[in-house]
Amino acid sequence: MRITIIFFIIALLSTISADAQKFITKTGYIKFYSDAPLEKIEAHNRQVNSALDFTTGGFVFKVLMKSFEFEKALMQEHFNENYVDSDKFPSATFVGTVTNIKDVNLSQDGIYDINVDGKLTMHGVTREIHEKGTFEVKQEKLLGKAKFNLVVADYKITIPGNVGNNISNTVEVTVEITLEKANL
Amino acid sequence: MKTWIKIVLGIVVIGIIAIFLIYKFVYNKEHPDYENIEASISLTTTELYQAFKSNKDDASARYNGQVIALTGNLSKIEAVDSLVIAVFVFEQGIFGDEGIRCTMLQKFNDVAGKLQPDGEVKVKGYCAGYNDTDVILEKCSIINQ
Numbered sequence: 001m002r003i004t005i006i007f008f009i010i011a012l013l014s015t016i017s018a019d020a021q022k023f024i025t026k027t028g029y030i031k032f033y034s035d036a037p038l039e040k041i042e043a044h045n046r047q048v049n050s051a052l053d054f055t056t057g058g059f060v061f062k063v064l065m066k067s068f069e070f071e072k073a074l075m076q077e078h079f080n081e082n083y084v085d086s087d088k089f090p091s092a093t094f095v096g097t098v099t100n101i102k103d104v105n106l107s108q109d110g111i112y113d114i115n116v117d118g119k120l121t122m123h124g125v126t127r128e129i130h131e132k133g134t135f136e137v138k139q140e141k142l143l144g145k146a147k148f149n150l151v152v153a154d155y156k157i158t159i160p161g162n163v164g165n166n167i168s169n170t171v172e173v174t175v176e177i178t179l180e181k182a183n184l
Numbered sequence: 185m186k187t188w189i190k191i192v193l194g195i196v197v198i199g200i201i202a203i204f205l206i207y208k209f210v211y212n213k214e215h216p217d218y219e220n221i222e223a224s225i226s227l228t229t230t231e232l233y234q235a236f237k238s239n240k241d242d243a244s245a246r247y248n249g250q251v252i253a254l255t256g257n258l259s260k261i262e263a264v265d266s267l268v269i270a271v272f273v274f275e276q277g278i279f280g281d282e283g284i285r286c287t288m289l290q291k292f293n294d295v296a297g298k299l300q301p302d303g304e305v306k307v308k309g310y311c312a313g314y315n316d317t318d319v320i321l322e323k324c325s326i327i328n329q
Contacts, residue, residue, distance in 0.1 A: 024279050026318065027264040046267055047287065047322075049279060049315050064320055066248060066312040073215040080249075090244055090313045182280060 021054035021106075023142050023179035030063055031174040038165040041075060043068040050177050052142065057101035059116060061094040061175075083157050084123050092122040096129075104135050104142075111136045116146065125155045133175070142179040147172065216310075218323035219289060221251050223308050229256025229272040229284050236314040244313060253308045253327060259283065260301050268293040270307060270324065279317045286324040295326055 028048030034041040049062040065086035070076040080086040096118015098104075104112045112135050120129050133146030149170050152159060159167050225247065232254060235243040259273035259281070267287055274283040286307050288296045299305060309324030 026279060026285065027262075027267060027269075046265075047285070047312070047315075047320055049317060051279065062315050064313045064315055066310075067320060067322060072211070073213050074211055076215070087245075087248065090248060091315060 022182040023052045023054060024182045025050050025177050025179050028061070028063075028175070028177035030176075032068065033172040033174065034168040035172070036164075036166050036168040039167070041070065041167065043070050043076075043079065045069070048175075048177065050144075050179065051182075052098070052144075052179055054101060054104075054106065057098040059094075059096050059098050059118065061092075063092050065090060065092060083152075083159070089122070089124050092120065094118055094120045094129075098135075104137065106137055106140070109137050109139070114144075120150075123155045123157055127154055140181060144175065144177045144179060146175045149173070216251075218251065218308075218310055219291065219325045223251050223253035225250055226253040226255075229254050230274070232319055233272070233274050233284055236319050240314055247311045248313045250311050251308065252311050252321065253306060254284070254286070254321070255304065255306045256284070258299055258301055258303055258305045261297055261299055263293075263297060266290070266293075268296045270296055270299065270305065277317055282317045284319045284321065286321040288324045288326075292325050299326075 026049050027046060028050045030045045030048050032041075032043040045063055045068045047064065047067045050060065052059050065084050066080060068076070068079065070079060096116055099115045099117055101114070104114065114133050114135050115130070116133060117130050118128070119126050129148070131146055131148045133144060136143040136145070149172055151170050153169060159169060232243075232247065232252065235247070254272075256272050258270055260271050262269040262271055262285075270286040270288065271281065272284040272286075273281040276282065286309050306327040307321070307324045308327050309321035312320040312322050314320070
């Protein structure tokens with residue numbers, strides 16, 4: 001965990017350079033969606049930290065697991081206590097790069113396809129992910145959107161057999177962030 | 185009516201009641217009433233922020249998941265979509281202002297939106313943790329202003 005935090009801080013610090021164009025938000029949005037035979041479950045988090053170095057494409061996320069909100073209190077308890085163990089692993093982190101950031105034209109409003117490569121750390125497990133998304137340039141802001149699937153077993157999250165029909169082994173993750181130019 | 189039929193009917197009725205109670209009070213139980221729940225810890229914003237800055241692991245074990253009452257000088261109010269956030273700034277960092285961010289319960293959005301910076305406020309909320317830039321409190325209410 002300590003290594004992850006240090007890596008996260010180094011990644012953030014590396015986004016700061018004299019000529020860096022840095023975009024940030026502290027109110028990004030992430031949704032988990034599980035579609036199992038007996039139940040559909042959603043969780044929402046609107047307190048996502050994210051930073052983008054537009055010069056290099058460096059891109060980081062950090063999200064507190066206890067900030068995910070579920071419709072049912074029991075689901076939220078099980079999520080924190082039984083599945084992601086949020087006392088032991090309080091956050092999830094993504095550190096990566098928008099590999100085609102050069103294709104995004106900040107002076108031209110529009111929607112641009114992006115490719116994101118990096119490492120997602122959750123529940124103490126770090127895995128490479130490669131996903132696609134979009135950046136919409138709008139009035140000097142970057143509206144980022146992505147939707148992808150995660151296999152919970154990849155992050156050593158175990159779904160007990162007795163709730164196997166209530167929780168899917170694959171969850172859909174939706175990311176929506178509005179990045180604003182940082183005045184640092 | 186025969187005795188065994190009465191017993192079976194009794195078991196069925198008790199079973200139905202048990203299922204209803206489990207559904208209502210376990211499976212479908214309400215989220216905590218964060219406005220009216222009593223804070224388990226009271227401290228100043230400075231004390232909370234410094235606790236996380238000086239020893240994140242220790243502070244996380246002590247405060248994460250707790251309902252905390254905080255007193256401090258408000259720096260600003262942020263409004264983002266449906267969120268109203270009371271912000272207590274302590275320093276500048278890689279994400280700009282760093283400190284404590286208290287997301288208000290929707291019921292308190294209007295009153296929080298009218299708070300003036302630099303005034304002392306007392307808020308209560310659920311501590312979600314420290315994300316290396318800010319301590320995050322959720323479901324906050326204003327105790328006084």
